[in-house]
Amino acid sequence: MVDRADVTRYTDAARAAVDAAERQLAGFLAGLDLSRPGAAEALTAYMEALAQQYGTVAAAAAADWYEELRAADGLTDGFTALVDDTISSDALRASTGYQLRNGDPDALASRLGGVLQRHILGAGRQTIDRNMDADPADVRYARIPHGPKTCAFCSMLASRGWVYRSRETAAQRKKGGRYHDRCDCAIVPSWSKRTPTIDGYDPDALYKQYQQARTAAKTTDETVILAEMRRQHPDRYTDGVKPRPTLTGDGSRYLSRAGRDLGFGPADVRGLDQARHHVIEGDTRKNGKRTGGHLYATVEAEMREGQIAFPESWDADRIMAAAQRVIDQPGKIIIVSDSRYDLISDIDGVNITVRLRVPKTGPAAITVHPNHGRGVKRVHNGTLRGVG
Structure with a gap:
């Protein structure tokens, strides 16, 4: 054998x-x-x-x-x-x-x-x-x-x-x-007829790692599962990903990917309550274009091409509570421009972005939207399709 x-x-x-x-x-x-x-x-x-x-x-x-x-x-x-x-x-x-x-x-x-x-x-x-x-x-x-x-x-x-x-x-x-x-x-x-035993090869252990990641990812999307495997066991894979810190040691300020103190933190972010209407029901610009509106019922009623919805089971309060959790503990921070920062994290199986505007008067949340995850759907060609 x-x-x-x-x-x-x-x-x-x-x-x-x-x-x-x-x-x-x-x-x-x-x-x-x-x-x-x-x-x-x-x-x-x-x-x-x-x-x-x-x-x-x-x-x-x-x-x-x-x-x-x-x-x-x-x-x-x-x-x-x-x-x-x-x-x-x-x-x-x-x-x-x-x-x-x-x-x-x-x-x-x-x-x-x-x-x-x-x-x-x-x-x-x-x-x-x-x-x-x-x-x-x-x-x-x-x-x-x-x-x-x-x-x-x-x-x-x-x-x-x-x-x-x-x-x-x-x-x-x-x-x-x-x-x-x-x-x-x-x-x-x-x-x-007997199952061979190869020293150093334990498929049961490998499968357990895969199943753990799949359960945590709450999706069958292979790309998402693999990303979760790399995060869960960074030392077990040649391409494992060790999370970079996004907050200072005392949790008071955000850090860039390079570890630079951004000068403000979760307690400084304002405007989430003011952004609620835009996030849940959407707004109409002066040119008549509709933006925002990520509550499932809102998306289902409007069906704007590209519009993305939180899971149907998430009501407005749950969406905004999840947004606050992203602000409090982002998994990743992307500096979009000098005045735009994206805080991103996985909350209850949904990957969420909170976008901040950072003028001299201090950071303010201007929008919140899901990116992908279990129950997330996007309007495509007139139908709602899952974004796992």
Whole structure:
């Protein structure tokens, strides 16, 4: 039955192919002047050649490994693993072009190395995937990260454990087969009736973290759940997010993202009562345009395109009480301009913004609106649609 040593044997072979490709890329870039005509085209062609060369190495290693694992699980039916070293030239060229146009030029080699890694390891992954499709034996597999921790996205996919099967629907296979640059996850097959135990891989613990975040997020929106996972367990993921303080130690004044004291705090914010009518019922400008009005009943009655509503169960008092909680303890502060500040926080499963105007006379709340969350809806093409 497959164990951690088996996984490491394959990932080390695939990693060696990636390392060799990155070394060659670094040498090529050292002698390339990207300001010269044709340099970008030459680099793209070189990237494609490297991906194909070392993708073939990774694919061959994957096919050999697949056969070894089958034999170790006692299968002797003579199945011969296929090698699928197809590289998507269009996707690789598009990624290379994007990296050339964006990001720090000094980090170009690292970013392009990430592109190479994804395509080289992709050849190994698709080889394993293709063989599972062709395999006459019943095979299941898990997505297993490498190293002590991984990103929240890969953790979510790995949390399913050994439930992926070779004959799953195409949609399910596609959902579980997403990868990013520098992703170190491996597709690990097993033919054993017993569930393999891989040292350092605990899908039950990963799934518990996912469920905790999903419960807290109160939505099925994957993006929101992943953001919650990163906030709840910042030290468990490579992309964990540690919250920045938004208030001074005594809670009297707000802090910017950089930690700068903004000179005023929750007790200084006035105007929330005056903003109530605008927030709940809305106002009409001199030009006749309607603004505000975020009570569910108000939105349902007006149905202005783009108008957003708090949950139907929230009455006016609950909305304004939530706004005060945002003012008292914002989760994030965005300085929109010298005179506009947005205080943002999640209150009872709803992400809320309180916008402040900050003239010399002191900060005042001018509007409150939901951004997303359970029960939040927005008018789109004449209908109310959820903004989870």
